[in-house]
Structures are given as C-alpha cells and as structure tokens.
Amino acid sequence: MIRLKEEEFAEIVEYMRQNYGINLEKKKTLIECRMSKELEKQGVETFGRYMELLKKDTSGTIASNMVSRLTTNYTYFMREQAHFNILRDHILPELSKNHSRGFLNVWCAGCSTGEECYTIAMILQDYRERTGNLMNYRILATDISNQVLDKARKGIYTAKEAEALPAEWKNKYFRAEGTKSYCVDERLKQNIRFQNQNLLSPGIGTEQFDLIFCRNVMIYFDKKAKETLVKKLEAGLKPEGYLVIGHAELLNRGEIQLEPVFPAVYKKYKEKQR
Ligand SMILES: C[S@@+](CC[C@H](N)C(=O)[O-])C[C@H]1O[C@@H](n2cnc3c(N)ncnc32)[C@H](O)[C@@H]1O
Known part of the structure; x- marks a missing residue:
C-alpha cells in the first residue's frame, strides 16, 4: 500500500x-x-x-x-423503508391531486447504484395501478461517480441485492438474468434518466421537482457544503413539493422555507408556516 x-x-x-x-x-x-x-x-x-x-x-x-x-456508495433496495410507506400513503395521494393528468417530476440526488430510484419507481408504478390514477412520472437520478452510474443504468442486481424486495415486485418489475441475477424491466427504466452531476456545481438546481430524495449524501459533507446543497434542494422544489433526506441527517431550518411533515421529510409551503 x-x-x-x-x-x-x-x-x-x-x-x-x-x-x-x-x-x-x-x-x-x-x-x-x-x-x-x-x-x-x-x-x-x-x-x-x-x-x-x-x-x-x-x-x-x-x-x-x-x-x-x-465516495461511499452504500445503498440497498427499500432502504429506510418508512420513507417509502410515507410516499405511498401520504405524499402520493397529496401530489396526485394536482397531477392526475400531468406528470410527477422526481429527482433522486446521490442515487448511487440505482436501488433507491428503482424503489421509488416501483412505488409510483404500483400506486398508479392500485388507484387507477393515470399520473405519469419521470425520475432524474444523479450521482458524481461514473462507476455507480454504470451499474445503475444496467439495472442488474444479484439475488442477494434484490433480497429485500417483495416477491411480487421481483416478478413484476424484473426479469431473471440466468439463475443468479435480476434485471430491471424497461417499464421502469424508460421513466428514469441517469446523469453524472456534482451536487455542488453552480449549474444545478434550475429544473423544478415535485419530489426530491437526497438521502445519506450530506452526511458526508462539511458544514458549508451542506448549507449550499440544502439551498439548491430548496430552490429545486416546486411549491407544495417534498424533500426526503436520510434519517441520520438534520436540516438547519433557520434560513429555509421547508417544514418537517414526517421524520426526515420536509414540505415546501407557498408561504412560511411559522
Ligand atoms: C451513501 S450513498 C447514498 C445512496 C442512496 N441515496 C441511499 O440513501 O441509499 C451517497 C452517494 O452520494 C454520492 N455523492 C457524494 N458526493 C456527491 C456530490 N458532490 N455530488 C453528487 N453525488 C455525490 C456518492 O457518489 C454516493 O453514491
């Protein structure tokens, strides 16, 4: 060494x-x-x-x-599952009221090898089928590492990596690749764009999203970088949009207009609530 x-x-x-x-x-x-x-x-x-x-x-x-x-790229399907339950039971019913004919714009920032954005896509797909709501969606999934993005784009996972997924979803949203791996179905892939993006680059934050997942990324940042990132995330949210961060992360709400609505879930209100 x-x-x-x-x-x-x-x-x-x-x-x-x-x-x-x-x-x-x-x-x-x-x-x-x-x-x-x-x-x-x-x-x-x-x-x-x-x-x-x-x-x-x-x-x-x-x-x-x-x-x-x-970079630390640790991730897995259904990580911090409570967030996906909140997405299914609270956020989607709320957001879909305004989007029954349009599309939901989602950003998965720091997506690593893709498990998180594919989990979001499965929740959205499932919600559409269960409720008959025709809301379309598209997901921008970004990371700074080309290595993890290559794996995310391929969408091929070992049986061990796919272990946490319900069997029904494995049948529905994956096809078997040989006996030991699963490949994500085109139905999910076609709604996801993968992009190399440095969250601290000046260019980002111009597009606006209904929902942003940025979990377990700022935990590795120093204070100044974290503040810069949080401002970008806030600017990237539409009014009434939701930001989901990791359970081990905390926002200093002094300067931002985001209100906590569930653990590690924030909403951008049109006007300050306090
Ligand atoms: C620990 S993983 C979290 C993955 C996923 N969000 C989750 O919670 O399971 C953190 C990811 O953030 C990415 N990352 C770190 N710094 C970044 C930066 N400045 N811009 C974009 N991505 C970054 C890393 O490459 C890594 O894939």
Missing part, C-alpha cells in the same frame, strides 16, 4: 472538500487503501505525483476515477 505524507493528505482533503463537499479529514487510511491501486494504474509512486497528473488531465478522467474510489 502506498503511504500518504501529511502534506499530500492535506492536499487531497482540501481538493475533495472544495470540489465535491466531501469531508475526508479523518479518512487517511481509507484514502491509502482505496487509492493505492489507482496510483499503480497511473504508474506513479506518490500521491503528490498523482495529484500533479490529475490537475494536468484536461479530460477529467483521473479526477472522476478518484471521486469514484473515495
């Missing part, structure tokens, strides 16, 4: 913080473990030399590889 010198460690921490908001201050060993192979691939023996190459690389490939290695 290639060791990090203190000044190299500081440089990487600062680079990741400034460009992606990710706080790696206490993750020296993680950087060494996850990046050593990447350094070998580039044929360099020190992190200092690697960062020189990264800064010269106008294609952005080296930076993209580093980000893919240093």
